[in-house]
Amino acid sequence: LHIVARQVEGRGDDRQLTLAFRLYQEGRFTQAYKEVAALLFSQPDYLPARNLRGLIYMAKGKYEDALTDLQAYYVAHPEETDTAYNIGLALLYRNSLRESIEAFSAVITAHPDDF
Numbered sequence: 047l048h049i050v051a052r053q054v055e056g057r058g059d060d061r062q063l064t065l066a067f068r069l070y071q072e073g074r075f076t077q078a079y080k081e082v083a084a085l086l087f088s089q090p091d092y093l094p095a096r097n098l099r100g101l102i103y104m105a106k107g108k109y110e111d112a113l114t115d116l117q118a119y120y121v122a123h124p125e126e127t128d129t130a131y132n133i134g135l136a137l138l139y140r141n142s143l144r145e146s147i148e149a150f151s152a153v154i155t156a157h158p159d160d161f
Contacts, residue, residue: 060085063095070098075105093119097129104132109140127153127160 066081082099086092100115113136120129130153137146154161 063098066095066098070102070105073105075102078102079106093122100129100136101132104136104139107139109136112136113140124156127157130157 062081062085066078066085069075069078069081079099079102082095082102085095086099089095096115097119100112100119103109103112103115113133116129116133116136120126120133123129130149134146134149134153137149
């Protein structure tokens, strides 16, 4: 969540992303998804929205969809340990224990000072 919060704070002009993030924080995942979907309809490659949509998918138990969005964001922003951690969680939640351990180990190795 820290990374999404920073993205939202850094883009004060993006009311739709801010609204979607607030709805997500309130646990209103369906409404948050609708806002993010509308945003991505007009800007399909808007990575901060895909990152948030990945979190929404995780909250809704759609781990494959979550992984697709989170990984797309992480490829462009490999320094973002929160996203790497969320990828590990999504793998764990979909019962891919070995892949999850590998993901967590990779992020800890790459960014030991963040943990």
